[in-house]
Amino acid sequence: xxxxxxxxxxxxxxxxxxxxxxxxxxxxxxxxxxxxxxxxxxxxxxxxxxxxxxxxxxxxxxxxxxxxxxxxxxxxxxxxxxxxxxxxxxxxxxxxxxxxxxxxxxxxxxxxxxxxxxxxxxxxxxxxxxxxxxxxxxxxxxxxxxxxxxxxxxxxxxxxxxxxxxxxxxxxxxxxxxxxxxxxxxxxxxxxxxxxxxxxxxxxxxxxxxxxxxxxxxxxxxxxxxxxxxxxxxxxxxxxxxxxxxxxxxxxxxxxxxxxxxxxxxxxxxxxxxxxxxxxxxxxxxxxxxxxxxxxxxxxxxxxxxxxxxxxxxxxxxxxxxxxxxxxxxxxxxxxxxxxxxxxxxxxxxxxxxxxxxxxxxxxxxxxxxxxxxxxxxxxxxxxxxxxxxxxxxxxxxxxxxxxxxxxxxxxxxxxxxxxxxxxxxxxxxxxxxxxxxxxxxxxxxxxxxxxxxxxxxxxxxxxxxxxxxxxxxxxxxxxxxxxxxxxxxxxxxxxxxxxxxxxxxxxxxxxxxxxxxxxxxxxxxxxxxxxxxxxxxxxxxxxxxxxxxxxxxxxxxxxxxxxxxxxxxxxxxxxxxxxxxxxxxxxxxxxxxxxxxxxxxxxxxxxxxxxxxxxxxxxxxxxxxxxxxxxxxxxxxxxxxxxxxxxxxxxxxxxxxxxxxxxxxxxxxxxxxxxxxxxxxxxxxxxxxxxxxxxxxxxxxxxxxxxxxxxxxxxxxxxxxxxxxxxxxxxxxxxxxxxxxxxxxxxxxxxxxxxxxxxxxxxxxxxxxxxxxxxxxxxxxxxxxxxxxxxxxxxxx
Numbered sequence: 001x002x003x004x005x006x007x008x009x010x011x012x013x014x015x016x017x018x019x020x021x022x023x024x025x026x027x028x029x030x031x032x033x034x035x036x037x038x039x040x041x042x043x044x045x046x047x048x049x050x051x052x053x054x055x056x057x058x059x060x061x062x063x064x065x066x067x068x069x070x071x072x073x074x075x076x077x078x079x080x081x082x083x084x085x086x087x088x089x090x091x092x093x094x095x096x097x098x099x100x101x102x103x104x105x106x107x108x109x110x111x112x113x114x115x116x117x118x119x120x121x122x123x124x125x126x127x128x129x130x131x132x133x134x135x136x137x138x139x140x141x142x143x144x145x146x147x148x149x150x151x152x153x154x155x156x157x158x159x160x161x162x163x164x165x166x167x168x169x170x171x172x173x174x175x176x177x178x179x180x181x182x183x184x185x186x187x188x189x190x191x192x193x194x195x196x197x198x199x200x201x202x203x204x205x206x207x208x209x210x211x212x213x214x215x216x217x218x219x220x221x222x223x224x225x226x227x228x229x230x231x232x233x234x235x236x237x238x239x240x241x242x243x244x245x246x247x248x249x250x251x252x253x254x255x256x257x258x259x260x261x262x263x264x265x266x267x268x269x270x271x272x273x274x275x276x277x278x279x280x281x282x283x284x285x286x287x288x289x290x291x292x293x294x295x296x297x298x299x300x301x302x303x304x305x306x307x308x309x310x311x312x313x314x315x316x317x318x319x320x321x322x323x324x325x326x327x328x329x330x331x332x333x334x335x336x337x338x339x340x341x342x343x344x345x346x347x348x349x350x351x352x353x354x355x356x357x358x359x360x361x362x363x364x365x366x367x368x369x370x371x372x373x374x375x376x377x378x379x380x381x382x383x384x385x386x387x388x389x390x391x392x393x394x395x396x397x398x399x400x401x402x403x404x405x406x407x408x409x410x411x412x413x414x415x416x417x418x419x420x421x422x423x424x425x426x427x428x429x430x431x432x433x434x435x436x437x438x439x440x441x442x443x444x445x446x447x448x449x450x451x452x453x454x455x456x457x458x459x460x461x462x463x464x465x466x467x468x469x470x471x472x473x474x475x476x477x478x479x480x481x482x483x484x485x486x487x488x489x490x491x492x493x494x495x496x497x498x499x500x501x502x503x504x505x506x507x508x509x510x511x512x513x514x515x516x517x518x519x520x521x522x523x524x525x526x527x528x529x530x531x532x533x534x535x536x537x538x539x540x541x542x543x544x545x546x547x548x549x550x551x552x553x554x555x556x557x558x559x560x561x562x563x564x565x566x567x568x569x570x571x572x573x574x575x576x577x578x579x580x581x582x583x584x585x586x587x588x589x590x591x592x593x594x595x596x597x598x599x600x601x602x603x604x605x606x607x608x609x610x611x612x613x614x615x616x617x618x619x620x621x622x623x624x625x626x627x628x629x630x631x632x633x634x635x636x637x638x639x640x641x642x643x644x645x646x647x648x649x650x651x652x653x654x655x656x657x658x659x660x661x662x663x664x665x666x667x668x669x670x671x672x673x674x675x676x677x678x679x680x681x682x683x684x685x686x687x688x689x690x691x692x693x694x695x696x697x698x699x700x701x702x703x704x705x706x707x708x709x710x711x712x713x714x715x716x717x718x719x720x721x722x723x724x725x726x727x728x729x730x731x732x733x734x735x736x737x738x739x740x741x742x743x744x745x746x747x748x749x750x751x752x753x754x755x756x757x758x759x760x761x762x763x764x765x766x767x768x769x770x771x772x773x774x775x776x777x778x779x780x781x782x783x784x785x786x787x788x789x790x791x792x793x794x795x796x797x798x
Contacts, residue, residue, distance in 0.1 A: 015283060016594070018152040023201045024143040030197025033095075035764035037190025039167025040174070041101055043271060044183035045118065047175060047264050048108065050253055052115045056377045059250050060120050069126040070133065070358050071367070077130035078221060078355020086139045086351075086469045091198050093132035098191035100125055105184030115180075134355040141342055141350045145565055150291050150339040153172045155334045160280035172268030179410075201436035218323040221352030223347070230293040231353065233399055234340045237300045240395040241333065243368040245303060245388040246361070248274060251371045255381035260316045273320045274557040276492035277327020285332055291339035291586075291618065294403050299333040301396045307389030308656070309383040343618070346542055484714060486522035488743040489517055489734050510534065510541035510586070515741050516700055518603055524743045526603040527767040528677070528700050534595045535559060545583040546613035549676045550600040551665065552576040552586075552764055553702075558595030560587050561644075568644045575646040575664045577674045579639070581631050597702055599674040599765040642673035659784035661683055667768055676765045678752045684708070685786070692782035694727075696775035699744040701752075706760035707737040713749035736760075 019025045049062050070077075081089065106119050107113040144152045174183045225231045248271070256267035306329050310322035338357065345353040376384045495513045511534045518526035533552070535541065543562070558571040563584045570576045576596070578584050588594040605611070619625065632640065643650075646664050653662050665672055665679040681704070684690055694715065701710075711731040718724040727749055738743050744750050744760075754760035783791075 001384070015151070016155065016489040018144045018148045018155055021144050021148075024140070024152060026200045027139070027143060027194075028155060028159065028197075028696075030194035031156065033193030033729035034190045035160050035163030036170065037163075037187035039163045039271075039275075040171045040183050040190075041104075041187035041263075043168045043268060044175060044180050045104075045122070046253055047171075047267070047419035048113070048180055049115065050257075051180075052113075052118070056250065056254055056373035057370055058115065059253065060247075060373035062119060063247070063250065063369040065119050066122040066126040066368075067129070069123070069130050070114045073127075073130045074134075074359035075221060075352065078134045078352035078358075080131060081134045081138055081351030081355065082349070083351075085203075086135045086142065087134045087198055087201055087203065089131060090139065092193060093128050093135065094191050094194055094198070096128050097125065097132070098195075099190045100128070101184050101191070102188035105181045105188060108181030108184060109179065110181075122492055126373045129358075133358045134351050137338060137342075137354040137357070138350040144352045147247065147688065149342045150285065150335070153335050153339045153342070154282050154285040157285070157331050158279055159276075162279050166272075166275075168268040168271040168275070172265050175264055184478050221349060221356065224349055225353060225356060228344060229402075229423050230340055230344045233293045234296050234337055234344075234402060235356055235360050236399065237296055237333075237356060237392075237395055238337050240491045241300060241303060241388075241392055244372055244384075244391050245307065245330075247369050247372045247384070247388070250369050251376055251381050251384035251388075254373075254376045254384075255319070259381045260319065262316075266316070269320065270323055273323035274327040274330075277324035278331040279327075280324075281328035281331035282335060284328075285335045291343055293340055296333065296336050296340060297396055297399060297403055299329060299336055300392050302329040302394065303333050304389040304392030307385045307392065311389070334361075343458060424457075429777075483525075484745055486520075486524055487737055488524070488712075488745075490741050490743075491737075491739055492640045493496060497653070507556070507650055508538075510539060525698050525700075527601060527746075527766055527769070529600050529602050529699050530702075530741060530765070531598050532595060533586065533598055534593060535586060536593050538589060540585060540587040543583060543585040545581070546602075547581050547610040547614075548578055548600055548602040548605040549582075549674055550578040550598055550602075551674060551677055551679055551765070552578070552596040552598050553664075553679070555595045555597055555704075557588060557592045558590055559587070559594045561585070562587065563644065570645050573648050575679060577644050577646075577665075577672065579644065579673045580635065580675070597763065599677055599679065599700065600769045601769065604676060604767065604769055636675075639673055644673055645672055646672065655784075655787050655790045657780040657783040657787050658693060658778075659688075659690045660786060667771060676768055678768050678771075680764050682752070682762045682764055684752060684760040684762075684784075686754055686758050686760075687756045688754055688785055690752040691780045691784045691787065692749065694725075694749045694779045694781065695777075697770035698746040698748075699750075700765050701736075701742040701744065702763045702765075703736050703738050703740045703742070704761040704763055705738050706754060706758040707735075708752060708754040708760040710734045710736060710742055710744070710750060710752045712744065715749060751782070 019028060045062070046059060049058050053057075072632070100121055104118070106115055109669040140152045140156065141149065161558040170186065171183050174180075174186065199260070213332065225235065252270045252274075253267050253566050256262045256264075256270055260266055279449075305324075306322070306326050310319070310326055313319040313322045338354070341351060341353050341696050349597075375387060494515065512531055514529075514531040516524055516528065523683055533541070535557070552570075552575070554572050554574045554576065556572060558569075560570060561568040561576060561584060563578065563582050565583075568576065586594075586596075648662075651662050651664060652662055655661075660683040662683075663669070664681065665677065666672055668677070682690060684703075684706075686706075711733055713731045714728040716726045716728070718726050731749075731751075736740060752760065752762065
């Protein structure tokens with residue numbers, strides 16, 4: 001019995017998990033009250049129009065006026081929502097709606113209301129809805145985690161449809177006992193609850209980001225949706241259903257009055273039955289964590305079938321049952337639609353994407369309203385259900401082949417990963433393949449706007465994660481010769497790989513370009529991967545996750561990270577860590593561009609089969625897996641207490657044989673949450689040099705400032721009774737300047753020189769696995785002059 005109780009408690013916690021967020025809880029409580037008033041007014045307004053006109057067409061006209069502005073201005077409204085504080089905007093829109101309801105109530109109570117007045121106030125309400133609707137839906141994305149989008153949308157739908165259940169009953173009671181005007185005043189008062197909830201929210205807990213004020217933002221939303229198959233397929237289904245399937249306010253009054261010869265109470269009961277089904281459907285959906293376009297298609301098919309069955313209901317009791325069933329499938333369809341749009345889009349685009357949803361959902365409804373009203377007047381209310389069901393089923397049939405093919409393609413990467421794993425540990429080449437690229441990649445990915453070219457080293461066939469070494473193609477000696485013969489200095493004219501050919505966290509605004517990776521031609525290394533991330537002002541990239549670590553050195557600007565739902569602020573010259581198995585996202589809320597150099601040892605994870613990564617979202621085949629377990633159970637004890645950001649004030653400069661060094665990250669720093677790479681900064685005075693040293697680990701150096709050159713002596717192995725090293729008599733010389741990356745190969749003797757007149761500062765990165773393999777020591781043939789001077793001074797003092 002206790003196990004059963006525990007299971008029930010876990011199920012309830014799963015259903016209501018979004019309410020753990022304080023802001024969402026306050027918003028939810030206010031909406032729970034306000035939405036009852038909203039549905040009270042909707043029923044009262046429809047009945048008032050019917051009393052004043054006696055026409056189904058007039059009902060359709062009132063809907064055109066109330067929802068038509070969304071059709072004309074909806075996309076503009078979404079752009080505004082993406083630019084302003086959504087909570088404050090809602091305070092304004094909800095206040096205006098309260099005033100409009102109070103005005104209509106006063107006119108009705110005074111007995112002077114006329115049809116044109118109702119039309120005028122419906123139009124005013126429609127204009128406010130242009131901003132209110134996308135703001136309310138986008139605000140959900142600021143209050144909860146992406147993993148809880150479906151749950152939050154479902155709970156919001158539960159509130160809305162509880163209002164649909166209670167509101168009509170309240171309206172029917174008020175209309176019958178106190179008069180229709182009181183129903184509007186009740187709605188006006190109900191807005192106080194949601195206003196209190198909005199004002200009590202904590203703005204500091206928001207996950208909000210804002211898009212920049214630039215021309216073409218509305219068009220950008222259209223292009224964004226067009227490039228994303230799940231988004232446009234979802235909006236197409238929503239549009240078809242909205243055109244005929246959502247006009248319950250046209251069909252149900254006529255069904256109550258003409259088909260079943262009832263009054264306002266029958267219309268109220270039919271609407272309440274629809275609301276009851278919606279509450280049930282919303283609670284069922286709330287336990288889900290997944291939302292896909294394919295699921296939308298199935299829900300739309302069910303919606304069409306139930307509409308056709310509802311048309312055949314022979315008696316009023318069966319019509320009530322049909323309305324409950326229709327409410328269930330309708331809310332499942334609507335909730336999945338909004339969830340697919342939220343999960344499938346960047347939060348910076350939520351306002352515009354959800355405005356498009358409002359445009360096709362609310363905007364198509366007034367187009368179909370008058371036509372459906374005429375059909376119901378001519379052929380009966382049952383015909384309205386037939387048209388709604390048939391149009392939905394036709395749309396599903398048209399989209400099914402395309403979505404089925406897309407679903408098969410989506411499963412392809414998992415198959416590729418499985419093939420790679422089956423052949424492990426033999427090294428192979430793995431790529432995303434050409435199908436991973438978006439149909440229309442943003443121009444900033446293909447050819448950076450600031451003149452960075454793609455060069456000849458751009459990946460052509462897909463992003464390479466692990467590069468193979470096989471004697472069938474070339475011997476290992478030939479491989480090293482080719483590696484040593486490649487150009488080691490790269491600048492901004494070289495982009496060796498690009499985010500468009502594989503998984504990345506790029507959003508519409510953020511940008512990634514690669515400097516060194518395993519897919520390079522000519523090939524340098526796969527022990528380290530180096531790329532840059534750029535965030536324009538007031539932007540972010542997509543939330544995504546991968547098993548490998550990464551270290552971000554902040555070159556410009558400031559911002560913050562969200563890692564596993566925790567915030568970490570950073571600024572210029574900080575080193576930021578993305579830890580193992582991290583869900584992370586980068587934000588720049590400020591007025592200056594932020595740019596970071598990213599270093600990671602991703603291939604180490606790839607070789608070991610730790611390849612589970614991707615965008616935030618639901619898992620495939622959810623029904624085949626059990627409940628969530630905390631991934632951190634398999635982490636090294638104590639890692640959660642380690643630091644994620646190292647600032648200059650956390651480090652000290654030291655005089656070492658290499659020179660003036662500031663260690664940012666190494667294995668001796670046990671307080672830092674990074675295990676894969678070592679990072680240090682080297683400063684060489686103008687005209688001076690570093691220590692001449694021999695090490696086994698290869699290295700990538702980024703020139704932070706100054707210029708100079710680097711000398712590299714190749715080390716050859718001589719295998720006799722043991723290994724001997726033979727060092728080249730003459731080095732190769734590599735000129736470097738600010739912004740360059742310098743690659744130092746494995747097993748090389750190296751020495752850096754600063755030009756006269758400017759200090760040379762370099763950020764050096766190495767893969768720490770070399771130290772775990774026994775190559776801990778760096779041998780110095782010459783010390784840096786500063787070190788020898790310091791040692792001499794110390795000896796003199798002694």
